[in-house]
Amino acid sequence: MSDLINVKVTVNGMAYEREVEPRMLLVDFIRHELGLTGTHVGCEHGVCGTCTILFDGSPVRSCLLFAVQAVGHEIRTIEGLGTIDHLHxxxxxxxxxxxxxxxxxxxxxxxxxxxxxxxxxxxxxxxxxxxxxxxxxxxxxxxxxxxxxxxxxxxxxxxxxxxxxxx
Amino acid sequence: METKYFGKRIQRNEDPRILTGQALFVDDVELPDMLHATFLRSDYPHARINSIDISAALARPGVIAVYTAKDMGDYWKPGPLLVPAPTAIPGVVFNKRTQVPMAREEIRHQGEPIAVVIAKSRYIAEDALADIVADLEPLDPVVDVEKALEPGSPLVYNDLGTNLASHVQQENGNYAAAAAQADVVIKAHIVIDRGIAGAMENRGLVVQWDPKSQHLTVWATTQAPIALRNGLSGILGLSESQVRVIAPFVGGGFGPKIMVFQPEEVVLTWASMKLGLPIKYIEDRQENFLAMTQERNQIHDAEIALTKDGKILGVKDVFVQDTGAFNSYALTVPLNTQTHTTGPYKVPNYYSEFRVAFTDRILVTPVRGAGRPYGVFVMERLMDLAAKKLGLDPTEIRRRNYLQPEEFPYRTGIIGQDFAKNILDSGNYPATLDKALEMIEYEQFIKEEQPKLRAQGKHVGIGVVTFTEGTGVGPYEGGRVTVEASGKVSVATGVGTQGQGHYTSFAQVVAEQLGVPVEDVRVVTGDTDQFHWGAGTFASRGATVAGNAIHAAASLVRAKILKLASKTLQVPEEDLVLENSEIHSATHPTTCIPLGELAVKANPSRGAVEPGAEPGLEATAYYGPPYGATAGGTVAMIVEVDTELMRVEIKRYVIAHDCGTVINPLIVDGQIHGGVSLGVGNSFFEKLVYDENGQLMNGTFMDYLIPRATDMPYIEIGHLSTPSPLNPLGIKGVGEAGAIPTPAAFAQAVENALADYNLEVREIPLSPNRLFELLEESKTS
Amino acid sequence: MKLEGEYLFNGPREEVWNIVRDPDVLATCIPGTQTLKQVNENEYEGAIGVRIGPVNAAFTGKLTVSDEIPPESCTLTAEGKGAAGFARGVGHVVLEEQGSDKTLLKYTGELIIGGKLMSVGQRLIDSVGKSMINKGFETLDKTLATRLAAKS
Incomplete structure (x- = not known):
């Protein structure tokens, strides 16, 4: 197993820090490390768009990025919009x-x-x-x-x- | 009847959770100490397993267990049939071969699991797959369905001595005699190829055996949670009360998620009990292409016999179907084809025969439409050929042959998927044709617009197709309705939900009866601890069968409410009104009691109750239809073909649809739209391509194209309503409506657009490439 | 999948035959070859890494030479498998003299590819295969030139 790498990112305005393997996909990081399971995985090869998030404001496929590539960047996911009682x-x-x-x-x-x-x-x-x-x-x-x-x-x-x- | 909630375009109750990312899907389930499973799947479609060496995989840090079929001992056995063999059909041949947990001696399709790795993370589990050394000896694969039935073909099952899985012949009337008297007999060879269901969510499973409570919990992406619970408990030797299956939010079903006792389910529940730890398995998209069941590949030789004025005397259809390596789902798909071929037409003599062949390909089970679209495709192609031959307008030949509204119930004499002779309960097909033609301005198009556009060199064409959709089949579903002390209502039913809006449409049914707001009705579907009787969500039956059961339960609760409120308020039952979550006197609205308060009165905490009293304002009821309700409609489509790039643009798509009484038109529209998108995919985009060695060549969304937003037309829907006489609500299903007629209408429209070339479309799916080839062939012929 | 092609070597047939039958040379010439060792007179075992589009595949496999008629022709049978799938191929190679200092190598064969390699990479297999073969021949030709230069 590879050495763990420190990943610090901002997601929906909150700062997160985790130690993860360098090969961990960003979508797995968001879903399973941060528990933000609103971002889904549909194909894992960048075609279906199900895992789309905002990366410094631009839509990207989080299944095509590694978590380490997000270090220092701002991410926005579906959880960063409205709430059940107050929709965006x-x-x-x-x-x-x-x-x-x-x-x-x-x-x-x-x-x-x-x-x-x-x-x-x-x-x-x-x-x-x-x-x-x-x-x-x-x-x-x-x-x-x-x-x-x-x-x-x-x-x-x-x-x-x-x-x-x-x- | 004036309604407040029923029949209204009401926003969905489930949406706030879905839209904020809070809806729980199977892959969102996280449990302490949860392990992760991946399966080693065969690259070969047909091979003998000489040996499997798992030692290196087991030695990898983080790997907890690796199992092959041999480790399963006596627990390893072929699964049960999910659908019984249709013994009701005289002379039926049915050779049963069902899925096994993992291949033990022989591999019979690419993607069949041969080992499972259970590890601390999915990453480690996938690494360990590469550590397994499987010595597999390739055998000749059976790839082509027609060659499979020829003498000398390699065999999928040596012990069977044949690749014939089934043979069914059915006849109503006497086709041969009818054909002998006909003015014209038209024949067509029609090929329908394979495709996937393509739900955006792949299959997933979380299994948790708790050794202390001796209880198994399974979260599964299933359309049939109760069948899965019952089957698993039997396989595992547990009591049904020890197993809870939860189908939480499921990201699309479209058929294959009805498959239960799949290898992953059987292996991982066993493994969780062995290890005493929870295990998660989430299929990836590539596995989905190789392991999730698929549909069709039928090859038809069909003919139609008519009088010279276009009256149908008879139809004959002989086809072969590829069932893949197993036939666990028996004959639902080809029987649906058989029963839907004659569709909305009066066909006095109909002969239909099919052979089903085993091949070394993935198992075939229903996908949205489930055999119906191919029967419709065959029939409508015959009608188009007949119209051409007889010089009739395609709409006119159809009009001359429709069953008329007064001819229902109509007995076709053909046994269908529910093993009873098919009866069409009701319908008005001429009205759907009129509506569709009016919407698409048919006369204006063919007389003015088309000639004008053709003069400009444009290849535009129109297709008009009428279809039926057998829906709402039995056996039964149930529902329980409970008024809670808060005045809110909870509803539980056994069917699962994969996006059909059950949380809302069922709530509307209840809200209407009990006079409560729709958002105050909380519906639970797909949790066997909440409701444990039922069959599942398939064959467009949720709203019809479960909807009527819930309606029946709500009616019983309403009666209880009226009885108790009458006693409490001293007002006769007939003078009571249920609205705004309270019960009041129609004449003295201030004489009232809130529903919640009444619920508390119905469930006293102390004191005596009358003998035989049932607690609470609650009732459970079941509904089982005598036979399925038949929906139907007419699709009209205008296309333009670009003969340079061979792109086909659907310029207009109109559907006049009749699914009886509608609970929520917003949801019904959505169901039709989705069905159409699958139909468009089946027409022009989606085809699984195998090479001659049985290797899938397009197992990704890069190469297997499902329609995107720019591929889809704007869909115009016209609603007609011929309520089903079979159920109290008059409902018919709608889930498969859009998928059924679209390929047939597309083929007709493309042919019409390319009328100059005299091209004939006798296959689906097409593609730009294939259309180019057909065009070139038509130029040389 | 059918394989067919030819390559013109700048050297006499005997010399071309010798380098084609030399496992050490072959190992340097088949792109991606990590190891190739002779296990008996006509059989080699080895490991190779191939990149086809998004699939990075490591294969272990076996190469057998049969029907040998030195220096004219032989049949090569290759079998490889790995996590990304498998490949099995049979090829027939013929060397034709083109004057005294040139040799035309012609090959025909059949290749069966399966697994992920096929379902994910099929669009690219053809072009990757062709480019690997050509690269291999080019390297062989260079080795040939070096050998010939050393001899002269």
Missing amino acids: PVQEAFREAHGAQCGFCTPGMIMSVLPFLEENQDPTEQEIREAIDGNLCRCTGYQHIIQAVELASDKLAEQRQSVKEGR
Whole structure:
């Protein structure tokens, strides 16, 4: 067995420190070392997008990175958004539009959608399809997910508006 | 009937947990001292095991145990049949060969487990797989289903002397006589290849044997927790009350997760009892391609006999099906094909015969659609060929042959997956056609738009297909409804949930009866300690069978509420109203009692009760349909084929669907969308490719393509409702609706788009490559 | 999978035959070879590492030479297996004289590949295989040139 390596990362604004093997995948680190099991594993070869997290704000596949590569970086996972009692607007939109069925791909899907909606505040249906093209879903045929993203963009616009108006 | 919750587009109760990453999936279960298992799987499809040397693996630090079949002693034995052999069919041949825990002497498919490593971490366990030295002697593999049945083929089972697993012949009427009188007889050779279910969550299992309480807990990604509990307790020699199976949130089922007593389940429960420690096993995606059951590979020789005005006189279909190395799931898939071929049409004479062959490939079990799409594909291709031959519009030939609404219940005379002669309970197929044609503006498309686009050099085509979906089959499900002291309601049922929204739709059924908000109804599915009777989630039966059982239980609870409230409030039962979690007088709304308070009264802590009184506001009820409810619909699809790149774009996709009464249209829409995406995959993307040696060549999502967001059309849904007369709620299932008609409609639309080339699509799945080949062939022929 | 190809060596046939039949030379010429030792006259055992796309595979295996007609032709049978799968191949090699100082090596054969190597790497097996064969021949040709230079 290899020597353990010290990994210090910030996840959802919290600092974590663990000693892990250099070969440990980032997704296993997040799930099993930190206990943040909202990030799922679907293919372990970087295609399905289920393990998508935000790495310094950009969506990445956490099954294609080692935990050690995250040292000193900021990670955001699904647990860093809303809570059960107080959903984030994107989560609310997914609920209202029935954007999740089994829910396995959903956290990765939402983590892909978040930065997309920051860049593109009023996306077309085709732009949304392209934005989530790297996240596979077997339950929904994507249609309600696309509607959820449209709804989320409205909700975020309202939120921005109300911030602007100082409400 | 005016409803408050039933039939409404209500947000799902389970979503807050799912959307925040708090939903518990099997891989999220963490237990103290938990070990991790991985399986050594055969690279060869067919091989003899000479020896397996596990010593180096055992010596690796962190490895706790390594077992092979030989270590299992008498515990090693082939598993039970999951579905009984259909002895009800006269003359049926069924040679039973079921899965074994691990291969012992002979390996019969690539991916079959030959050893298990149990270690302190999954990383160590995977390292140790490479330490195992397995001396395997390759044998000639049986790869091709047709060659498997030829004399001289290598055998999957030498002791059987044949690769024939089953042979079934069924006939209603007399096809030969009908064909002799027909004006036209059209024949087609149709090939349907293999694909995967492809749930985003692979299979997983956590097993925990507690030696002190002598109790086994199993968290499993199963669609059939109760069947798994019953089977495991039998295999392990435990009482059923010593085994608890929990199917927590399951990341998609689509059929294969109905498979129980799989090697991993049988081996790891045994190992956990041996070691006295919990063990986790999470399949990876590559294993999923090699170890999770798959579907189909059928080769049909079909024919249809018609009068010159397009009336069907008879249909004949003779096909072979590949069952893989085992037939644990008996004949559900080919029987579904057999019963769904004639679909919505009146076919007075129908002959169907199939042979099932063993091959050295992964076992075939139902995948969403479960044989139905291929029956529909065969029939609809025949209808299209007939329309062409007779010069009829494809919609017209269908219209001339539909069963009419007044002809139900309609007996097809063919025995289906529930071993009874198939009866279509109700339906209105012409109405679904009308609706679909109206939605897609059929006349306008074929008369104006298509000619215009063709003049611009575009290859656009339309396909219209009607289908039936046998749903809601027996035997039965049950439900228990309990009003708690808080006024909230808990519901338990035996089926498991893999995304179908049961936590919400079942809550709606109960909320409607008891007058409580949907979010106050907490539904538990898939935990055998909560409810321990039932069969499982398959064949689009959850809402129909469990839904009606829960409705029955809720009705009983409602009666108890009314009886006790009437006594408590001194108001006649018929004057009482249940709403907003209270019971009040219709005429004097202030004469009321909160539901929770009534629940407490029904469960007194002291004092005497009447003889025969049952405590609480609780009831358990069961529902078993006399036979399945048949849903149906019509799909219309417009495609454009790019003849340079051979891409097919689905420009419009319309489905007019009838699944009887709908509990939650939002959820039903989602079910249809998902089914369509599998159907699109089966049409144009998904095909498992094996080389001539039986090696899978595309065992990753890099090479096996499941539809992405940009591959999917926008799906327009029209709802019709012909309630099922079989169950009190009038429900029919919907889970497989989208998957069933899509390949047939796709083939018709592509043919129509390429009408200039006179190309015929007689196979699925297609792909850009394959379509290119067909186009080139059509140019030379 | 069918294998077929040829390579033109810059040397007389006898010399080409000698280096092809020299395990020490072969070991340096088959890309990724870690060990190759002769276990008897016509049989070799060895270990090789191959990288095909995402699969990094270590194989142990056996190479047998049969039907030998020096310096004209022989049949090679190779079998290897490892955690990433297995490979079995049979190849027939013919050396043709092209004048006095050039030799054309022609090979035909059949290769069966299985396991992860196939299910993950099949798209790349063909090109990786071809490039390995060509690299091997190039190295052999260089060794040949060195030997010939030393002799002259």
